[in-house]
Amino acid sequence: MKVGIMGASGYVGGELLRLLLLHPNVEVTFLTSRQYSGEYIHRVHPNLRGMTKLKFINLNSSKIINSCDLLFMAVPHGTSSKSLPKILETGIRVIDTSADFRLKNPNDYPKWYNWEHPCPELLEEAVYGLPELHREEIKKTKFVACPGCDAISAILALAPIIKEDKIEKNKIIVDVKIGSSGAGAKPSLSSHHAERSGVVRPYKPVGHRHTPEIEQELNALAEGEVTISMSSHAVNMVRGILATCHTFVTSPLTITDVWRSYRGFYQGEPFIRLVRDRKGIFRFPDPKILVGSNYCDIGFEIDNRANRLVVMSAIDNLIKGSAGIAVQNMNIMLGLDERIGLEHPGLHPV
Amino acid sequence: MKVGIMGASGYVGGELLRLLLLHPNVEVTFLTSRQYSGEYIHRVHPNLRGMTKLKFINLNSSKIINSCDLLFMAVPHGTSSKSLPKILETGIRVIDTSADFRLKNPNDYPKWYNWEHPCPELLEEAVYGLPELHREEIKKTKFVACPGCDAISAILALAPIIKEDKIEKNKIIVDVKIGSSGAGAKPSLSSHHAERSGVVRPYKPVGHRHTPEIEQELNALAEGEVTISMSSHAVNMVRGILATCHTFVTSPLTITDVWRSYRGFYQGEPFIRLVRDRKGIFRFPDPKILVGSNYCDIGFEIDNRANRLVVMSAIDNLIKGSAGIAVQNMNIMLGLDERIGLEHPGLHPV
Amino acid sequence: MKVGIMGASGYVGGELLRLLLLHPNVEVTFLTSRQYSGEYIHRVHPNLRGMTKLKFINLNSSKIINSCDLLFMAVPHGTSSKSLPKILETGIRVIDTSADFRLKNPNDYPKWYNWEHPCPELLEEAVYGLPELHREEIKKTKFVACPGCDAISAILALAPIIKEDKIEKNKIIVDVKIGSSGAGAKPSLSSHHAERSGVVRPYKPVGHRHTPEIEQELNALAEGEVTISMSSHAVNMVRGILATCHTFVTSPLTITDVWRSYRGFYQGEPFIRLVRDRKGIFRFPDPKILVGSNYCDIGFEIDNRANRLVVMSAIDNLIKGSAGIAVQNMNIMLGLDERIGLEHPGLHPV
């Protein structure tokens, strides 16, 4: 199986390449980058020195069509929706990591992204690439739109309890803490080490763009409308997301109730781990121990005083949050064991 | 004015010493530490090398009484309540940074701290040392109990809007992110650098001990009972707290309404800054830029979709969160300008 | 092939376990830990949750002998030399990651480690487990003593130029920068996050214990005696070592000369990469991009003004510096492809 990556010089592109070079069932045939065309891969992804002889090439649509069976799009938001209609016509499989095809309602694009969608007719065709919710559709499709990293951690944290209809659906707080790699590879003042190191910066206290996809997915599980209240904070790490979801229960819940919901919902899921220990220092999910892994760790606690259920979920934003889930989608699309190339646990300590 | 510090080898003790050595109106006469008795100060507080000839001494109550007019207690929780009754009898002023006299209701100690209070009759005597709420009482008292660091940031964030009775008082989320110095100077596995670096560790998702003092103080401002839903996370920095307070408004609010509430409430306060900018990378409060300062920065945002008001507050946990507020209390008790010795802004970048 | 790990609760033990669980040719049969006996592995190595059903057990020599073909010793220095004589008698293969059998001269133990070696007759039997220098001996032995992490980076940096006899052998500076995981998993004040974060701490400016093994290995390559001047600094990262080796050339060298030496010496080595680029931000070795990998990156620069040759080498101290090189030794001992289980490049960014 030949695969190519469009937009391979970003962090998601780099992680895709790292995962795919070691994947036993695929061969990477090309990598595009406008900025680094002609350069060796290790110029941009120095960890991959010696792993491949490929160089970045400039985009060339016909070449793409001829030299791969499956294309990963790791380009900036607003870019893939311009080129994908033509690419999809050729019949190759496409996995898009951008936001361009995540939302089913075309009206959400002007509202949340400030642009009109150029090919709204394709929105229904794209499968929202969250295997834990859409595995069967992913198996059958040729076109997957991977979820946003914050959305992945929020949806996976909330889906079981939403499905059981046990919380107030209009008072769901998602308080996100994210590392610097989430902002991409392009330097800016906000990512300047001296300005970014040591922050707890509330960069998006309201209005985060991942809100509509979280609501879209949770609404599909719930009766009645879900409203997500999301606030995102940049914290001092490179990789990782912790989503702390504060919810209010509609009737008292026990720990056992919640265990049962989550165990039932995620039964057999290869990349979900429930984490709630009595001893030790990593009793709840923590992105620190997930660096390099495709797991989503989920834990919870009940605050009876306030009828509150807190659900925490942690991921590596570049793996389960993006490149890893893209490979997981690929495995499903190709009928492979979903875990191939993704078996590695996190590094610890790191 | 002669001052002494009991428990001077901890982080709060060290910051107190640093601030007091440069304070023009006081002289530090002794520093106690059991563990480091007889050692030079710079053994434990290496930044203070050459600043003082004092050594740590062992506790000796009579010596304390004779050699200071004001005593700072920076000892572990549960310790000051054992020795303070006798010390207070001597008539010297006392500022206690521990939790032992923060709560007015004696029943809260067994409930939240797992011990019976040994001198409940002194609880009413102690003034809760938050100048923004209790300045007049502080002026008149000889005994101040300084608030907890998380409590300071939560109370200052919420007081104005609670007072105006504009939010649902039983659905207040306080999502705290705190640096490693907040856990004190004693090594443990959870503070081991390799285990602590890079974490977003939900170490207290429910049941945080600062909850009752936050409720105590906010209840005094509100009609009807306030319930605080607090979750604390250890993040990768040494100093600092960001409290993200998620609240639900009872009727629609505008940005102007909120500005008016906060400006009015904190009018003239020397150490409160309202932070909400349109441009720049530090548009909202961030503890990064408060390192070394006594300011509490407060900002907010409105999420109309969810009837949510998000209030964020940031402090340096060792200064406004502890040693700085103790000195601020001292200044007030002594009738000095509240700002003396505390004028320094944060360091940036750091 | 059944393998066991003695001392599996430390950081080297954890990395060994992670690497061996994914290694296709071995099965891990037991893990010992006095402190955590009876506990699940994920209590201590939280990244490995769900990867194994094994628990830590207490040491039991006869059990060890019966249940493994190869034993990894990841115990503290001074421990393996006590139990190894009996274990070696049973004929199982042993790979020791401690310092106990690295030095050939028994007199070096009292001199550098302050203890007499209990079984000096075994020192000659142990092969110094640096494949780049001792591959043929490793193939034939049943007993490997893995090198120290700082020593690995220093020896690999200096070996080619020492062998060509082109530098002043009594004026070799090895200035090491190391991350916190190098100090092990046991908490102490020096590893307390608030005290350890942000340091550049010269913890061993002279007298580092890895000095004698570096000299031992380089002396074997050189004519005349080598004296190593080593200084080690703790820096603010968890994993990684950079060794900056400052040497003075005996006659002028060109870049081409040095390239030729290093390329020749390391021809075909699977885990050595030469790094010296004209462009990019990772033009020289940097441990940041090696996190999680078994590579040693080596680069150099010539300072003609001072007749100085600077050679820099970077490794992940827990992988190429310890657990990875142990697995590499195992692969060689077992006649396997040396790269099995170690193919993963570093993570970037991380």
Place this chain on the structure above:
Amino acid sequence: MKVGIMGASGYVGGELLRLLLLHPNVEVTFLTSRQYSGEYIHRVHPNLRGMTKLKFINLNSSKIINSCDLLFMAVPHGTSSKSLPKILETGIRVIDTSADFRLKNPNDYPKWYNWEHPCPELLEEAVYGLPELHREEIKKTKFVACPGCDAISAILALAPIIKEDKIEKNKIIVDVKIGSSGAGAKPSLSSHHAERSGVVRPYKPVGHRHTPEIEQELNALAEGEVTISMSSHAVNMVRGILATCHTFVTSPLTITDVWRSYRGFYQGEPFIRLVRDRKGIFRFPDPKILVGSNYCDIGFEIDNRANRLVVMSAIDNLIKGSAGIAVQNMNIMLGLDERIGLEHPGLHPV
């Protein structure tokens, strides 16, 4: 005394402003910045919110001349040499933090900086602003060129031992570790948090531009020529420099000898501390504990095996390394107590 700052939006400008706003003998009258002209100071220096009503203004030479008695130049290298000739004519005092007037030999500019000096006749006029070596000249001059930050730490570490002529002067290694603020406030890929966090990056293994000023100053103390072999590494902190100076002694030295040299040389210096303890975790200089302070901490160790003397020096690169030493120079020029405005010790922990 009215002072102005040209180039006030950089990190050195920001620190100058912080120090000068709290200095009792001066009033800051203007701050220039091309990029941020018209903006409030806290846009760029968020820590200073509420400390000043000044805004950045555009450069206007005549205005400068009229509204200040002393001008700080904190502009990029190559800039102040263009405007200073005219400014100096007006008779105001100038303290330049750039490299433009540090070197006495005009030929060093094309050699090390790649540009011809536009006003070489002024080089002799400028006093090299290192108070520990040039205090008497600073008292009498109107024009000070502040040293480079790495140069400060290297010169202060080496001056006493060079003066006593006890080391090999052509084999002096200066291995520098520096924080990210040393690279200035302008974002770039090398300063991008995800790429910069956790590095030990040898960014200038040879050819560092501070070499000639170190040699210039040490040559003035020594008989015979000094050659400095410098290598600089970016490490994971924001503020701070540690210079590890490896030297070879010409005849055996004892610790007492070295103590005597350094104590004698720095007798009475207000901002030099000698640090060499037997106990504790900060036994040698470490920039961590100097954050926010004007101290230079110096320590040493002898390695008799190799005839090596290691001298370590640590500073806060933005204070003693730049803005603090500039204020110290100002104090001396104005006949004030040298310590005014600079008394603050470092923050710890931070």
